[in-house]
Amino acid sequence: MIITKQKDKKTILDYLKNDKNIFITGCAQCATVCKTGGADQVEEIKTLLEKHGKVVTGTVVIDPPCHLVKSKKMYQQNKNEIQKSDAILALACGDGIQSIMEGAKGKKIHPGLDTLFLGEVLSGGAFEQKCLLCAECVLDETGGFCPITLCPKGLLNGPCGGAKNKKCEVDKTIDCVWIKIYERLKDLGQLQEIKRIKPPRDNSKRINPRKHTLEKK
Amino acid sequence: MTFKDALKTKKFVVTCEIGPPKGINVNKILDEAESFKGRVDAVNVTDLQSSVMRLGSLTMCHLLKIRGHEPIFQVTTRDRNRLALQSDILSAAALGIENVLVLTGDHPVRGDHPQAKPVYDLDSIQLLEVIKLLNSGFDMTGNALDGKPDIFAGAVVNPGADPIEPEIIKMEKKVKAGAKFFQTQAVFDTDKFADFTKRIKHIEAPVLASVILLKSASMARYMNDNVAGISVPGHLIKEMESTEGKDRVNKSVEIAAKLIKGLKGLCRGIHIMPIGWESKIELVLDAAEL
Numbered sequence: 270m271i272i273t274k275q276k277d278k279k280t281i282l283d284y285l286k287n288d289k290n291i292f293i294t295g296c297a298q299c300a301t302v303c304k305t306g307g308a309d310q311v312e313e314i315k316t317l318l319e320k321h322g323k324v325v326t327g328t329v330v331i332d333p334p335c336h337l338v339k340s341k342k343m344y345q346q347n348k349n350e351i352q353k354s355d356a357i358l359a360l361a362c363g364d365g366i367q368s369i370m371e372g373a374k375g376k377k378i379h380p381g382l383d384t385l386f387l388g389e390v391l392s393g394g395a396f397e398q399k400c401l402l403c404a405e406c407v408l409d410e411t412g413g414f415c416p417i418t419l420c421p422k423g424l425l426n427g428p429c430g431g432a433k434n435k436k437c438e439v440d441k442t443i444d445c446v447w448i449k450i451y452e453r454l455k456d457l458g459q460l461q462e463i464k465r466i467k468p469p470r471d472n473s474k475r476i477n478p479r480k481h482t483l484e485k486k
Numbered sequence: 487m488t489f490k491d492a493l494k495t496k497k498f499v500v501t502c503e504i505g506p507p508k509g510i511n512v513n514k515i516l517d518e519a520e521s522f523k524g525r526v527d528a529v530n531v532t533d534l535q536s537s538v539m540r541l542g543s544l545t546m547c548h549l550l551k552i553r554g555h556e557p558i559f560q561v562t563t564r565d566r567n568r569l570a571l572q573s574d575i576l577s578a579a580a581l582g583i584e585n586v587l588v589l590t591g592d593h594p595v596r597g598d599h600p601q602a603k604p605v606y607d608l609d610s611i612q613l614l615e616v617i618k619l620l621n622s623g624f625d626m627t628g629n630a631l632d633g634k635p636d637i638f639a640g641a642v643v644n645p646g647a648d649p650i651e652p653e654i655i656k657m658e659k660k661v662k663a664g665a666k667f668f669q670t671q672a673v674f675d676t677d678k679f680a681d682f683t684k685r686i687k688h689i690e691a692p693v694l695a696s697v698i699l700l701k702s703a704s705m706a707r708y709m710n711d712n713v714a715g716i717s718v719p720g721h722l723i724k725e726m727e728s729t730e731g732k733d734r735v736n737k738s739v740e741i742a743a744k745l746i747k748g749l750k751g752l753c754r755g756i757h758i759m760p761i762g763w764e765s766k767i768e769l770v771l772d773a774a775e776l
Binding site for chain 1: 500521564568590592593595596604606607608611612615626642643645647648649651652653655656660662663671714715717752
């Protein structure tokens with residue numbers, strides 16, 4: 270799940286200061302779960318903009334905006350409303366926003382959300398980052414806890430020595446993931462996994478922008 | 487005698503450390519270093535300790551070296567990627583600085599530039615392996631060096647880590663990666679340190695136990711709350727608390743000397759961390775009869 274947070278209203282209104290007519294897009298997937306760009310939030314933003322003298326030419330919740338084909342289809346289905354607008358306000362992640370921009374033939378677009386991380390959905394509206402999209406998964410050697418993400422230093426060869434009461438030196442509210450990895454591998458009888466020296470990572474696999482194409486069978 | 491040679495003898499080895507200034511006025515610290523010249527086997531120079539921006543460790547090591555000191559260049563993996571780390575180690579060797587202490591380094595968020603981008607391209611173990619390669623005449627992608635260094639690399643261990651087993655596993659990995667000596671995180675409890683030495687009997691690399699100069703009770707409390715890996719026990723905080731004014735220096739020196747005497751039979755040497763009280767190192771050496 271891509272975790273997003275709505276930008277504050279003042280910032281959104283500031284982005285739109287030169288635009289009178291606005292088309293609003295939401296996201297039926299991640300941003301709906303995050304309550305940042307679902308149907309309800311699109312309606313709330315519409316009301317806000319109208320209160321500030323804007324004309325909302327139309328709204329749509331795309332399922333999902335990060336799919337370029339869907340974004341292009343959305344444009345075809347809402348062409349009139351989008352052409353009547355001065356700009357699109359997109360309640361989607363950074364990927365979704367760019368896909369909408371391309372789908373809408375380069376129409377001026379403003380982001381309504383900040384994209385935070387790839388995360389796990391917990392109960393009570395909480396989300397936690399568990400994967401950094403590092404392109405070189407190490408979970409097989411670390412008992413299923415990711416040190417690249419959960420250790421702020423991204424260490425591969427064991428704890429930094431800075432933990433106190435098993436808490437991380439960077440953030441006392443989080444557990445030292447290396448102590449968790451050690452405890453889990455000890456329980457599993459697999460401590461040999463952390464006794465091996467892990468070589469440096471190949472950062473050339475993480476040069477942005479990344480691309481991936483499915484192999485043809 | 488070089489630090490490396492001193493560790494080969496039977497003598498009790500003594501090192502201390504200095505923190506470079508924030509700025510370029512180096513005279514004060516160099517004058518203070520004169521006070522312990524010849525009385526310590528080597529002087530560590532910290533590398534932006536606690537992630538606070540200062541004058542660089544390598545420059546300070548060079549300034550010490552040309553004044554006849556034996557420096558230990560501390561290198562953290564926090565601020566430099568693998569290109570810069572290898573290059574700085576070659577630079578040190580070209581300046582005749584061959585003792586290197588490898589550390590991961592405190593996270594920038596704990597320092598005075600919390601907005602900085604942390605690097606950690608390599609970790610301490612990986613850097614030790616890279617140094618081994620440089621010593622053999624190759625960089626880490628296998629390119630031959632025109633002139634190879636002869637780095638004497640060491641590493642850090644925290645005897646107070648809890649749980650201790652992952653710390654010892656990491657220490658074993660550091661030895662395998664090429665660590666030839668260890669300097670510990672600050673030790674405050676000789677009994678606990680004795681337990682630690684029993685757990686590392688199989689490790690042959692010499693261990694120098696570190697002793698911090700406690701300046702005051704509030705400094706001890708501050709370190710407990712803010713300095714990674716340090717836990718000052720309550721009874722020492724109380725001892726400092728009940729001491730006032732000028733007596734604080736004497737008390738601090740007394741605590742450090744007592745610790746050093748207690749640790750003497752348990753390790754290969756001692757490392758004194760003055761944390762700004764470089765001028766008091768001499769007093770500690772006198773009091774500990776070193």
